[in-house]
Amino acid sequence: MPGGIGAHANWMVTFDLGEIKATHFSGATVNHYSFSGSYDRVTQSGNDNGSVGIIYIDGVLAKASNIVYNNDPAYDMSITNIPNTARFLTLVITDGNDSSDHDDAAFINPVLNIH
Numbered sequence: 001m002p003g004g005i006g007a008h009a010n011w012m013v014t015f016d017l018g019e020i021k022a023t024h025f026s027g028a029t030v031n032h033y034s035f036s037g038s039y040d041r042v043t044q045s046g047n048d049n050g051s052v053g054i055i056y057i058d059g060v061l062a063k064a065s066n067i068v069y070n071n072d073p074a075y076d077m078s079i080t081n082i083p084n085t086a087r088f089l090t091l092v093i094t095d096g097n098d099s100s101d102h103d104d105a106a107f108i109n110p111v112l113n114i115h
């Protein structure tokens with residue numbers, strides 16, 4: 001069963017990679033990071049308006065999904081090469097510039113890999 005980080009639009013969370021690395025991976029050499037996972041709406045009913053998943057690295061847009069509607073497949077949000085100097089990873093769920101009604105969405109199986 002897939003796991004994920006889900007919320008109702010508009011929402012965002014920022015992870016401090018520097019703090020995570022220092023606290024949990026002290027001494028680890030990081031050549032680069034990668035992110036794997038997908039973005040999908042989890043609303044099963046209601047208005048079929050869109051939502052967009054976005055990933056920022058250090059405040060710079062790294063990846064954005066298409067506008068995702070209820071019956072669309074999950075959108076691949078993988079990022080293969082995140083520099084080892086990256087400090088902040090931000091996941092965003094937006095309303096897709098329409099109503100936020102029923103904009104329940106999730107990053108499915110989000111994994112940050114350290115290489």
Ligand SMILES: [Ca+2]
Pocket residue numbers: 049050051094095096097098099100101103
């Ligand atoms: Ca919407």
